[in-house]
Amino acid sequence: LICKMSPTLPQIMESFEVENNEAFEARLCKFASCNQSQE
Known part of the structure; x- marks a missing residue:
């Protein structure tokens, strides 16, 4: 079982x-574009 699970x-x-990295990068892009539009 362990050999099959491993x-x-x-x-x-x-x-x-x-999946986490893609979601994180998407959030980062939104955050960066928000900062750019504010300046």
């Missing part, structure tokens, strides 16, 4: 991190 768990974590 390859899939990192894949899940990887996809989770990628």
Whole structure:
């Protein structure tokens, strides 16, 4: 069971991190454009 789980768990974590990074970058872009429009 552990041998079968071990390859899939990192894949899940990887996809989770990628989704978080994309959401974070999108938020960062919005924040940056907001700052630019204010100045």
